[in-house]
Amino acid sequence: MTQQPLLTLQNVSKVFGPVTVINDVTVSVYPGRVQVLLGENGAGKSTLIKMMAGVYQPDSGHIVVDGKTVTLPNTRAAEAVGIATIHQELNLVPTMSIAENVMLGRMPTRHGLVDRRALRQQARAALALIGLDIDVDVLVGDLGIARQQLVEIAKALSINARILILDEPTAALTRHETENLFAVMADLRQRGVGMLFISHHLDEIAEVGDTVTVLRDGEFIGEVPASTSEDELVKLMVGRGIEDQFPRLSENLGQAAEVLTVDNLTSAGSFRDISFTIKAGEVLGIAGLVGAGRTELIRAIAGADRYTSGTVAVRGQILPKGSIKAAIAAGIGHVPEDRKGQGLVLDASVNNNLGYATLASTAKLGMVDFAGQRSRASAVAKRLRIRMHTIDQPIGALSGGNQQKAVFGRWIIAASTVLLLDEPTRGVDVGAKVEIYELMNTITAAGGAILMVSSELPEILGMSDRILVMRDGRLAGELSSAEATQDAVMTLAARDVDETHEQR
Ligand SMILES: Nc1ncnc2c1ncn2[C@@H]1O[C@H](COP(=O)(O)OP(=O)(O)OP(=O)(O)O)[C@@H](O)[C@H]1O
Ligand SMILES: [Mg+2]
Structure with a gap:
């Protein structure tokens, strides 16, 4: 030219x-x-x-x-x-x-x-x-x-x-x-x-x-x-090809125990009468249009917001409303949709951001275990291939996708067994996406349960064992991974045909 x-x-x-x-x-x-x-x-x-x-x-x-x-x-x-x-x-x-x-x-x-x-x-x-x-x-x-x-x-x-x-x-x-x-x-x-x-x-x-x-x-x-x-x-x-974009390895759930039980959960103005369970080893996907109440539901389960009625239980233990601390103690990890607003402290180091959920719980005789935290953080950063110069760098200096990996890493360190993921791969490159999916496999293979909200339909279809579809704050239906297709999900999610294009 x-x-x-x-x-x-x-x-x-x-x-x-x-x-x-x-x-x-x-x-x-x-x-x-x-x-x-x-x-x-x-x-x-x-x-x-x-x-x-x-x-x-x-x-x-x-x-x-x-x-x-x-x-x-x-x-x-x-x-x-x-x-x-x-x-x-x-x-x-x-x-x-x-x-x-x-x-x-x-x-x-x-x-x-x-x-x-x-x-x-x-x-x-x-x-x-x-x-x-x-x-x-x-x-x-x-x-x-x-x-x-x-x-x-x-x-x-x-x-x-x-x-x-x-x-x-x-x-x-x-x-x-x-x-x-x-x-x-x-x-x-x-x-x-x-x-x-x-x-x-x-x-x-x-x-x-x-x-x-x-x-x-x-x-x-x-x-x-x-x-x-x-x-x-x-x-x-x-620098290489990617064979399988969605490497989900499903577990055999036959005798698996229920890990997360949500019963008639209602939050006035956001969602109503939501009931479901997730078994050990299972990935449950939640699809729906923007505004269907998915993020609000996840935040309520994570203890980030209070709700009006209903219960959330982990392994049979009912959690108090609106307590992030209780949720973390029960093994819940929350990857929010807005990492900057809700997930990370940008001026704090990668090390401290990764340790945020664990420092208190791993304290020995009331003393914070800084050295242990540091080595755990380094190991996870390496495993997630978080690109950084040192672990003491402010997390704000990392690239956007690497910040997202760090939010994920925090819950790996905390050994969370119930992961609530809200748009987990937003801003993440194709290679790192596969790394995150493989981590999901590792977590479920170890008996963890995952709830994933995503607007990327291929991701929901490719990584969920079962899919719930939300519409206007209610459950519109459930699909097994065998039944789930783009069309089946969209038919349940859409208020009317004109709005189907809202979903990616
Ligand atoms: N202010 C800074 N101080 C130190 N290192 C930095 C700073 N800004 C960026 N970096 C480093 O430069 C590299 C490139 O970051 P950059 O944000 O340009 O990546 P990117 O290609 O935009 O990635 P993404 O797709 O995740 O947004 C990263 O390793 C990052 O940690
Ligand atoms: Mg960038």
């Missing part, structure tokens, strides 16, 4: 302390084209785009905008040359309204005061760009993570960028919301906006991309057309 790129990172490198995270990588963004960045968790994708966004400075190489070498000392400088970035971890202020978040840093004023009316109007216009019609006075903290992601996207779009960088924008979106976003991207492409897109959903690459840049361990591996087959893309990014 002879067209001049809008933006080029030319032979850039980035070093953190002793670690080279990006080594001599070149990538360009062209007008009206979507460049895809592909690589495993920790490959360096977010680090690379942060150099375009003015967050990090390259240690060598240079940045070229419209044919001229520039420096981007901060995010304002990047925005000034037309670069807008949607970061992987959301940057919204939970205690501020949607309108204030969208217009943050450029509030309309009148007589020196914030013009609330103009603020609302401009925020509404920004949200309309992605077809989102919600009350802009609602606090961002009260929104689900998918909605928060959409607010972040609207905010970036409203800056009128020529170059739009999207770091895993679809990770928390439903299929329907993803399609809305892709329609917006198609429109921007028409208008000559150049985009850089990151996703672990390989099927999205051919759908929106033009060209794919593949990174492995911070190195440039190659550039291929977005139409390249998924198998081929996996080989490029992982």
Whole structure:
């Protein structure tokens, strides 16, 4: 192509302390084209785009905008040359309204005061760009993570960028919301906006991309057309093929004991009359549309929220309502859907984040067992192949997918025998997904029980022994793994045919 790129990172490198995270990588963004960045968790994708966004400075190489070498000392400088970035971890202020978040840093004023009316109007216009019609006075903290992601996207779009960088924008979106976003991207492409897109959903690459840049361990591996087959893309990014995407080894449950018993659980406004049991060795999947009450149900069982009536029992012992401590003591581990908000303390070390659930319970004679904790954490980090420099690094410095593995690792260390997984592989690369599935096998082979909520239907179908479908806060039906097909699940999940596309 002879067209001049809008933006080029030319032979850039980035070093953190002793670690080279990006080594001599070149990538360009062209007008009206979507460049895809592909690589495993920790490959360096977010680090690379942060150099375009003015967050990090390259240690060598240079940045070229419209044919001229520039420096981007901060995010304002990047925005000034037309670069807008949607970061992987959301940057919204939970205690501020949607309108204030969208217009943050450029509030309309009148007589020196914030013009609330103009603020609302401009925020509404920004949200309309992605077809989102919600009350802009609602606090961002009260929104689900998918909605928060959409607010972040609207905010970036409203800056009128020529170059739009999207770091895993679809990770928390439903299929329907993803399609809305892709329609917006198609429109921007028409208008000559150049985009850089990151996703672990390989099927999205051919759908929106033009060209794919593949990174492995911070190195440039190659550039291929977005139409390249998924198998081929996996080989490029992982360095080997992946035989079996869903390696579920089902246990023989014949005589197995009931581990988790949920009886008539009801939480006013969220879910009603939910009853089921999970046996030792079993993976129970819960499918349903966003808003069906799945996350609320999992949180209630985990002790994170109180409920109105009904009981939760582990091996016959009824748990007190709303006590995370009691749930952990009973062997429950909870991998929440929002790792940043509910799972991790970003400033604390990997070691401490991994030990969070266990330090108290493994104390010897009232003394916290730091050394034991450290060696257990190191072993689990190794087993999960968490990419980090040292275990004392703040967990916030790990790549997104590696943070997700750490949330999982916490419960491995705690030897949880009842795992509650809410979207367990969100943001996790294809290779690491298989590692997580194999861990699920290990846990069930040892007699553990797993409850998994996921919006990825292939994952639910591929990894569950039995599937419950929720609709509008109630159980709509149950399917054995033999009966379960995409269609069977969707028929139970959908309120009406029009909404079936909500499910990925
Ligand atoms: N501020 C930092 N300090 C130290 N190391 C860092 C920092 N930021 C990133 N890293 C390291 O750089 C490597 C690349 O991280 P990066 O976030 O770019 O990966 P990624 O490709 O975006 O992965 P993911 O798919 O999980 O989001 C990781 O090993 C990470 O731990
Ligand atoms: Mg990333």
